[in-house]
Amino acid sequence: MKNDKSSDEPHKLRLKRLGIETGQENVIFMRSDCHICRAEGLMTYARVLVRGPQGEIVATLNHVIMDGLLPAGEAGLSEQAWKSLGAKEGDPIQVRHLDPLTSLGKVRAKIFGHRLGSSDMTKIIDDVVSGRYSNVHLAGFITACASHGLDKSETVALTVSMIGAGKQIDWGGSVIVDKHCIGGLPGNRTTPIIVAIVSACGLIMPKTSSRAITSPAGTADVMETLAPVRLDLSAMRRVVDAEGGCVVWGGAVDLSPADDILIRVERALEVDSEGQLVASILSKKIAAGATHLVLDLPVGPTAKLRSKEDADKLENLLYETAVNFGLATRIIQSDGSQPVGSGIGPALEARDVLAVLTGAKAAPQDLRQRSLALSGALLELGGAAEEGSGVQLAASTLDSGRVWSKFQAICEAQGGLREPPIADYQVDIAASIAGRVTGIDNRRLSTLAKLAGAPVSPAAGIKFQVHLGQKVQTGEALMTIHAESKGELDYALDYNKSVPWIVEIEGEI
DSSP, X not given: OOOOOOOSSTTOEEEEEEEEOBTBOOEEEEETXXXXXXXXXXXXXXXXXXXXXXXXXXEEEEEEOSTTTSOTTEEEEEHHHHHHHTOOTTOEEEEEEOOOOTHHHHHHHHHTTOOOOHHHHXXXXXXXXXXXXXXXXXXXXXXXXXXXXXXXXXXXXXXXXXXHTSOXXXXXXXXXXXXXXXXXXXXXXXXXXXXXXXXXXXXXXXXXXXXXXXXXOOHXXXXXXXXXXXXXXXXXXXXXXXXXXXXXXXGGTTSSHHHHXXXXXXXXXXXXXXXXXXXXXXXXXXXXXXXEEEEEEEEOTTSSBOSHHHHHHHHHHHHHHHHHTTOXXXXXXXXXXXOSSSEESHHHHHHHHHHHHHTOTTSOHHXXXXXXXXXXXXXXHTTSSOTTOHHHHHXXXXXXXXXXXXXXXXXXXHTOOOOOOOOSEEEEEEOSSOEEEEEEOHHHHXXXXXXXXXXXXXXOEEEEOOOTTOEXXXXXXXXXXXXXXXXXXXXXXXXXXXXXXXXXXXEOO
16 A cells, blocks of 8 residues: 555545445545544544535544555545535545544543533533534443433433524414323334324324334334425424424424434434433423423333333433423323234334224224323313313214324325335244233334334334233234345344244143
């Protein structure tokens, strides 16, 4: 490899597009013998400031050691960095060390168990949103907060910092209702149904939803199989003004952008800690302008919350934090012992939603009843129904057909209702013995659906066909794996064979 000493611009490099995808992380690729690397002492994984004609970004350095990929005097960017910089082929760039991040000292302190003050949180979140933290730094912050926990004041401080780092929507003093489930329960896709019910009853519900973190589908993933969800703020306002509700991806409207960044790393770590969970939920609700909020906390042996004690602890932290922001909140602890509905995965869950909305005979009744219970709570909290009559109003509105009409109108306003895709590969998993279903492992079931390809492959997932207490016969289908490729199907089948059980059956005596 030749040492680069011949550049006619000794402090600059020219950009070459390499077409390398690194997810959402900004990465710069430079030759290991580059004159700037040598002069600045830039080692692999160094955080550097990259300045081009259109602006500047912070990126992680990777070295190229093979001749031919990058000529002398050139540098490459990951696709994310290319877009962030607004780069063009051949653009001149300058690269230098990033100034030391004082906020990392606060992260290190948290790693060793020290508390973080409000100014500490603000500095950390500002640097996160500015792109100054690498994935390694983000993982350190997330892990430190998970392992040592965040107390009430830290949770409030994190929530305030996350709200302040993004846009906030003002709906002009109206009552704005919202709902959130903490997750951990496969198939629990009540949100699209609830939005249609409460908006059909006259309340305003501008729902911003997340993509999956550790689950086979998030609400945004499911809704995207039915209608566009990448709406900007002006488009979101237009839909809500017309229909009273929407279901859009929160990442597209820049509400609490720090949350989207943290979620990306939480997904890779499969970590969703209590304090960050509270800050994640409330920062987005408050930033979206919510004034009244219903929270669903499923509790079960293989749910995210495994015991009543865990649920009570989280409920208290959620409620106490919400009070700090004047957010009227009602929290419901629900049954998390088994999946809700039959679909697990974006398109399969969407079909359950459509079945409930249209009143199909085969509609999953557990999904319908959960949706009515949560809708009823919202209608009462938001003043559209008398205390104790919310569920009845929700049910009569759903059965009248007005909810299905409202949902179609919302989808049309967001860009058009569409048909969820169907997977090319479908294989049944059958009961090996006759007996009664005595256990369902939600976590293993979610893993199985993810190995089948969900949520990246929208049609992938699991069609689940049994419930706790149900009697099954030998050879009866317990579930059907849906996959969009043979390889993903094989991964799922191998996993199903490798675990002791996903559906536990007690044989008849």
